Amino acid sequence: MTTWQKYLKESKLDESLSYVLADLEEVFVDLWHAFSATGNDRLEGKIENMNPTGDMQAKMDVYSNQLFVDKLSKNGAISILVSEENIDPIIIDKKRDGLVVVFDPLDGSSIVDMNMSVGSIVGVYKGEGVKGLSGRDQKAAIMAVYGPSLSVMVTTGEGVIEFIYDLGKKELVLQNEHVHIPESGPILAPGGMKGCGMNSWYCALFNKMMEEDYSLRYSGGMVPDINHIIKKGGIYMYPGTKEKPGGKLRLLYELAPLAMIIEQTGGLAIDGKNEILDIVVSDYHQKSPFFAGSKHEIDLVRKHIPK
Numbered sequence: 001m002t003t004w005q006k007y008l009k010e011s012k013l014d015e016s017l018s019y020v021l022a023d024l025e026e027v028f029v030d031l032w033h034a035f036s037a038t039g040n041d042r043l044e045g046k047i048e049n050m051n052p053t054g055d056m057q058a059k060m061d062v063y064s065n066q067l068f069v070d071k072l073s074k075n076g077a078i079s080i081l082v083s084e085e086n087i088d089p090i091i092i093d094k095k096r097d098g099l100v101v102v103f104d105p106l107d108g109s110s111i112v113d114m115n116m117s118v119g120s121i122v123g124v125y126k127g128e129g130v131k132g133l134s135g136r137d138q139k140a141a142i143m144a145v146y147g148p149s150l151s152v153m154v155t156t157g158e159g160v161i162e163f164i165y166d167l168g169k170k171e172l173v174l175q176n177e178h179v180h181i182p183e184s185g186p187i188l189a190p191g192g193m194k195g196c197g198m199n200s201w202y203c204a205l206f207n208k209m210m211e212e213d214y215s216l217r218y219s220g221g222m223v224p225d226i227n228h229i230i231k232k233g234g235i236y237m238y239p240g241t242k243e244k245p246g247g248k249l250r251l252l253y254e255l256a257p258l259a260m261i262i263e264q265t266g267g268l269a270i271d272g273k274n275e276i277l278d279i280v281v282s283d284y285h286q287k288s289p290f291f292a293g294s295k296h297e298i299d300l301v302r303k304h305i306p307k
């Protein structure tokens with residue numbers, strides 16, 4: 001049975017990328033265990049602090065960010081870290097010709113205290129920074145789902161591989177070597193429905209899909225929702241609204257890594273017009289509308305969205 005570490009040894013990955021992926025296994029496992037802490041060790045609720053994109057931080061946001069930063073800042077292959085929870089990049093060693101690792105340490109912080117599934121999202125670049133690059137420049141993209149089990153999907157541009165944490169072995173083991181999204185599927189995860197009334201095309205598309213017997217499956221956690229869609233087919237949507245034309249979700253450490261994973265499974269991810277992977281990063285925390293999933297459902301969006 002192939003494990004995460006064995007896969008890293010056997011695949012001909014760049015050595016520095018392997019070092020980073022090796023450390024990420026530990027981060028994901030530690031974080032998954034942290035969610036089941038009890039008593040005084042259990043971290044619930046918010047703190048009086050806003051993150052760079054205006055969300056109140058949950059205690060678990062701060063904890064998970066610290067876990068990523070502590071582990072990755074000791075990794076000799078990394079020169080810069082960019083996190084959803086830090087305004088500025090964290091410079092580890094700028095002189096080093098290293099990797100830039102971007103991450104959303106905890107995706108779904110508004111539902112984590114309700115014991116719902118959440119995730120982490122990671123993208124890896126090479127170079128002096130990420131401004132001026134696009135998601136197509138990513139060397140790897142990874143998402144971890146913290147649910148009843150810990151599962152991880154990883155791509156280095158040659159398809160997507162899925163691993164599951166084995167409680168007996170205490171490591172990630174191979175689950176699916178060729179993850180493939182169906183061309184079309186029944187799962188409909190529509191975010192941003194509060195703006196639906198102002199966004200008549202979005203309401204019209206939603207109503208049409210409900211009439212066509214799609215299954216409504218929006219959890220408030222994009223990673224488990226995307227994981228669901230990759231397995232069964234369908235679409236995740238978070239459009240721009242009148243008040244927030246750029247939507248809610250962040251390009252660099254949320255959308256670009258998920259877009260790379262979706263595309264590598266055979267699906268698509270767009271902002272309504274352009275592919276997410278083609279959008280150039282100009283700001284670490286820039287936002288974008290997001291539509292991701294099976295080809296057929298992305299086609300429906302293209303037909304409905306105003307030109």
Ligand code: AHG
Pocket residue numbers: 055084104106107108109110191192220221222223248
């Ligand atoms: P984060 O927890 O990193 O701030 O991201 C939450 C994201 C995503 O996971 C989810 O689908 C979406 O925000 C939920 O937003 P709404 O509460 O507006 O539905």
Ligand code: MN
Pocket residue numbers: 104106107108254
């Ligand atoms: Mn997020």
Ligand code: MN
Pocket residue numbers: 061084104105106107108109
């Ligand atoms: Mn987050």
